[in-house]
Amino acid sequence: MKVRNPRTGLYDYEISPYSFDVLKRKVASMRSAQPKWLSAGIDHRIHVLQKWKNILEENRAELTEVLTLDTGRKLETIAEIDFVFKLIDSSCELARREFQNHHFEYQIEAFVSVGVISTWHFPLVFALIDTIPALLAGSSVIVKPSEKTPRFIKVIEKTLSQVAALAPVLHFVEGAEETGNSLCKLTDLICFKGTELSARKIYALAAENFIPAFVEYEGKGAGIVLEDANLERASSAILWGGVFNAGQTFEGIERVFVHRNIHSQFLSRLVGKTNLLTLAIQNASHGAIGPIISEEHALIINEQLADAIEKGAVIVAGSSKCILQKGGLYCRPTILTNVSMDMKIMQEKNFGPILPVRSFLTENDAISFANSVKTKYAGAVFSTNENSALNLAKKLNCNGVAINDVLLSNVFNGRELAPNFMSTITDSRLGDISIRKFLKQKSILISQENTKNDYWYK
């Protein structure tokens, strides 16, 4: 199976999806390795993961290189790898706490075989965000990264081969949709992150196999700027939230609602800052905006922009469609005004660096505009009055809201990770539940010899 390079457009890499039978044998061998992994205890598991972290660190340069090839951008890759090291440490800490909290009466059992189907947006983060907690819980984990960004798998495999205790219970497989579907049939619990459409399919497959599924999908993030907001801060945060990683983020801002009285002041700041951003066409290290991951995604962006323009939207920064440069597809950071709620760009996720800005008069209008999308989303509210921002935040149909910031800061500016800031129908990937969701309690009820037992008849 050929894989496209997002910077050159060339199909210069190839992956070999496992057949169902090979996958089945692999999962079976991991199942038989899992009891030893579990019974070795949490200290051992933490020790092994820390060792793996060190080996990943030794291979940081190579990992950066392949992830840069996979995604076409370097700055984001550097931040991504940093995030993963933090994730390993914070998960180890959480797991230690979790296993200290056990009651004597309950025995904890880990799901034996966990499947992870991850996405291309941040290939390493999403391959590991469920994997690390599951391993710490004591599960074996088989991971299928996106077929759009598979180049890092070989480097990961090389590092795993150096951690004898981990290799039997952690395995990465190459493959596309079919391989992911197979995992739903072969494992005991499935984790998925991707589009809502795929999330629905994976959940249905899990239901068919009668196993739990933890699925997370995109929301169409919204930023709301109140009349008394610090416009300097609001425009910087919203721009970053909208165009970071070329807009290819789950919690990224894709809609902006601004109070009518400050609309033009805000817009001029936003447009000014947007016009300073450059495309990273020459190489992956320089310029703010990298390539769009695939032709399919560029088409969605082009279609939404065309629909908006046809319905009267005006482009005040950026351009009306993706451009092709040296084989890569790029979308200029783009600001739209004169947008109306019936445009696709106001309703459907596009994963592009595009910010449509609409004004509002009353807070109720802002709320009803923001809540007009079908699923929950990431919110951001800007106001110098924290209380009014908070009151508004509570009325938004969001899984998470940032006040005077965007939720991306939560992840990439070193803040604490808060549970449930993504759209998900199940438990969060973050916080205590991140470990606990891979554990089942087995209750053991001990009766003392002298316990009175009334069995009704005896």
Next chain:
Amino acid sequence: MKVRNPRTGLYDYEISPYSFDVLKRKVASMRSAQPKWLSAGIDHRIHVLQKWKNILEENRAELTEVLTLDTGRKLETIAEIDFVFKLIDSSCELARREFQNHHFEYQIEAFVSVGVISTWHFPLVFALIDTIPALLAGSSVIVKPSEKTPRFIKVIEKTLSQVAALAPVLHFVEGAEETGNSLCKLTDLICFKGTELSARKIYALAAENFIPAFVEYEGKGAGIVLEDANLERASSAILWGGVFNAGQTFEGIERVFVHRNIHSQFLSRLVGKTNLLTLAIQNASHGAIGPIISEEHALIINEQLADAIEKGAVIVAGSSKCILQKGGLYCRPTILTNVSMDMKIMQEKNFGPILPVRSFLTENDAISFANSVKTKYAGAVFSTNENSALNLAKKLNCNGVAINDVLLSNVFNGRELAPNFMSTITDSRLGDISIRKFLKQKSILISQENTKNDYWYK
């Protein structure tokens, strides 16, 4: 739709399933009532549920009467109603704790509309075991009890009409499979208890509607009696665990494994005690064993007994098939020996008061016999050496194991409720999670004006 009376066999009651449209309007009206219920706060919700409990208490006689008609037995009904009052109190306590533990940064959101599809085994308990925690969490709840035991619904509705604050957010509907399926399409979260086959269907429907499902289903319980067990206690506990409610329990014992050296001593005690048990044919109040709920269930029991006898099993107490008396179907408490693992009676749940007893020589044999069934089950281990019992318990593929007792004691002898002693692919009905599973966290990230923000470009 006509409903059979389990004691007379007459179809003497009728239910009127809602049409999809009526159900849809009902759920819509409950959705609009839910925000008020939630925003009134946990103290209010506890107050209202306690008030309802008092009204249920005032109607205890009538409730006992209709539930006795529904199920054909009185002693179990009395215990069931007691259990429900305890459930309301313990849930209120849990909910108060849950709502005190909130972090300032997180806002808790309840699922707006919860659907509960419950079973006939204990009609009131299973109609309320998810309903009470969901109401306390702040959800509106629509409940569809089993079409086999619908007579108590009218009494519940009468009590609800006396609690003005509860009636808009709690509603019971009559109906069978189709009505349950409709609830999967109309609500935001579904709770189900019933057979594994139905649990799989409900989970698939929930996946189709892309909502969470909490499903619980039967396991084929096993009792293991070690060589050093107190046989007096073991035989009483296992008998009770096997025949309570005529065997119609999810965690009931349906298989007994006894060490070879004490096999005959144990068996003679078990048979002696079994022979003292009488059928409750004259009326619902006297006699240990009430009617089997339906003809369909009696057929399953008969078929399993016939299969066992054909394959060489010997009946040492009880009889080889259900008997028809005054229109009701009864199964004598029945003990089988000479059983082998290939018999249906050793593999498939029958929900009858039947205990096949098989001897073992080594503990490994006992474990592999007990673990030979496909799904998790309720276990019971008897030994005067608590440590060896505990070690064996840990190797059983159970969601819960009782040591020198049966898990039913957990529920009906006033012990603490332990989470996860049932077969379930999702979270437990009991413990902290009972409330928490109806809540979603919405994270709110507050940035201070002086927080350093590195938005990469500005």
